[in-house]
Amino acid sequence: MVKIYRFSGLRPDRAQAAAIASVPYDVVTTDEAEVILKKNPSSFLRVVRTDALLRDIPADDEKIYETARENLQEMEDQGILTRDEEPSMYLYRVKQGGNLYLGLVACVDVDDYLEDAIKKHEHTRYDKERDRTRHIEATNANTGLVVILYPDEGEIFGYTESILPEGEPDAVVKTESGVVHELFKISDPVSLSYLEDAFSRVPATYIADGHHRARSAVTVAEERREDGTYEPEDGRFMAILFAHKRVKIHGYSRLVADLGTYTPETFLAALKEQFEVRPYGEIDDTVFKIAPLREAAGTHVVHMYLGGAWYELSAPVENPDDLTGSLDVSALQKQVLEGMLGITDPRGDPRLQYLGGARPLADLEAKVDSGEFALAFSMQPVDVETVMNIADAGMVMPPKSTWFEPKLLSGLVIHTLGEGKKE
Incomplete structure (x- = not known):
């Protein structure tokens, strides 16, 4: 009731x-x-x-x-x-x-x-x-x-x-x-x-x-x-x-202040140990979502802006039955933000900031190109039924997983x- x-x-x-x-x-x-x-x-x-x-x-x-x-x-x-x-x-x-x-x-x-x-x-x-x-x-x-x-x-x-x-x-x-x-x-x-x-x-x-x-x-x-x-x-x-x-639901972008102990080159090399990393090429930065180069069921897809270029990161979903673990934002948090960059508290770490998913990709590029941030991640949206299923199960998504319109x-x-x- x-x-x-x-x-x-x-x-x-x-x-x-x-x-x-x-x-x-x-x-x-x-x-x-x-x-x-x-x-x-x-x-x-x-x-x-x-x-x-x-x-x-x-x-x-x-x-x-x-x-x-x-x-x-x-x-x-x-x-x-x-x-x-x-x-x-x-x-x-x-x-x-x-x-x-x-x-x-x-x-x-x-x-x-x-x-x-x-x-x-x-x-x-x-x-x-x-x-x-x-x-x-x-x-x-x-x-x-x-x-x-x-x-x-x-x-x-x-x-x-x-x-x-x-x-x-x-x-x-x-x-x-x-x-x-x-x-x-x-x-x-x-x-x-x-x-x-x-x-x-x-x-x-x-x-x-x-x-x-x-x-x-x-x-x-x-x-x-x-x-x-x-x-x-x-x-x-x-x-x-x-x-x-x-x-409607959009993704929620992540901005990271620094690469920790990595250089751009060593960071890309470390990513390739966990993801298939492909240069994306030119994008339309007036829109707010990047279309995957290759969409496949059971695959994580995240887009990254680093050093003036966009890349597509993809990897198989380890456990499709895990409602939250199968989310792209969960894989990014566990494997990259926490596993590589040491950002263990996505709710409070000042190195990590968020940008609403309905902002044009040019805004992400500008924040990195200016030197304010070292890199940015653009996320694919989840569907509303997934959000409701997670809530029904008493689980929570990582912070800033969804941008609703x-x-x-x-x-x-x-x-x-x-x-x-x-x-």
């Missing part, structure tokens, strides 16, 4: 939505966020990435989180964000190229997370989890969406399509890349009751994106239970629910917690 809840969203009106909506906090660097905020000071990045406004202090300074709280409160005080009077849910539609995505924004239950009715497929990274926990504590709000998949053969999705209002959206934003984001408020009690009842018959849901936001929201709820300030709204966090067959904007709707800790 899965519980979903209505909530009184805090959000901009239609006229201001485009100026306020921002990319999620975790898809831009501090430098990139600073550039956006200089061009558009109204961007919701002033709440979710306040570090870009305060470059002269450490990124984990308490002032960062205090300023986030102040900026969010200022937007509400000035009427830039207003609260819906009646608890509602929201339909969020994304038009991206020829693809159309439709998700339901509602609150989900902290206890469902703790009892594994909301399943996870990744461990969180310590630094990012602590950052979002402090952000939720300071702002007293869920400012970004956790993307959750629900198994559905059409009933729930079909119903959400049927209740999509025919009039103008409550908010509409068109990004520079041409992606259109639309938000529709759903407050009809009959529709909301139907959705609540339909989800009560869903045995489990699956986090697709936002593991850190979810875990941090749960941590805040647990802390408030312990210190006696807990209120029911603290036990819920904001999510967007998509039917499992109606999302659509990516949602922040600032179109916000869920605020209870009043117990507000100053």
Whole structure:
């Protein structure tokens, strides 16, 4: 049984939505966020990435989180964000190229997370989890969406399509890349009751994106239970629910700061002891995935950028029945990152960084060519059924194994917690 809840969203009106909506906090660097905020000071990045406004202090300074709280409160005080009077849910539609995505924004239950009715497929990274926990504590709000998949053969999705209002959206934003984001408020009690009842018959849901936001929201709820300030709204966090067959998955690239004791030549030689290594030749670096030179069932395929050239690494899967061990990212972590480079903690080692899979390959090349990183790995995507099977088995994938689309904007709707800790 899965519980979903209505909530009184805090959000901009239609006229201001485009100026306020921002990319999620975790898809831009501090430098990139600073550039956006200089061009558009109204961007919701002033709440979710306040570090870009305060470059002269450490990124984990308490002032960062205090300023986030102040900026969010200022937007509400000035009427830039207003609260819906009646608890509602929201339909969020994304038009991206020829693809159309439709998700339901509602609150989900902290206890469902703790009892594994909301399943996870990744461990969180310590630094990012602590950052979002402090952000939720300071702002007293869920400012970004956790993307959750629900198994559905059409009933729930079909119903959400049927209740999509025919009039103008409550908010509409068109990004520079041409992606259109639309938000529709759903407050009809009959529709909301139907959705609540339909989800009560869903045995489990699956986090697709936002593991850190979810875990941090749960941590805040647990802390408030312990210190006696807990209120029911603290036990819920904001999510967007998509039917499992109606999302896309991309790979998640890896960037490595140095080669350890290897030179580029000795590193390639060592790789050839474990993989078939073939120069790839020219690629289209405007896209975000490299097509394998030779696709074969039961074969790991990873693409590597080193010394200005792309290579394809391939090797047989040792145990196809091992759900996680048979993943390309697992082979890369075990045999290369850990086995050769000594990166034993993919969640916290500063030598290892990640780049979202929908970024063009040119971005990977630029980070290596600049000398910021020594090499990069571009990963093939896994399918959604594999992700769900791993979660069902109580297993986890290596960190940053999947990049889900659509990516949602922040600032179109916000869920605020209870009043117990507000100053």
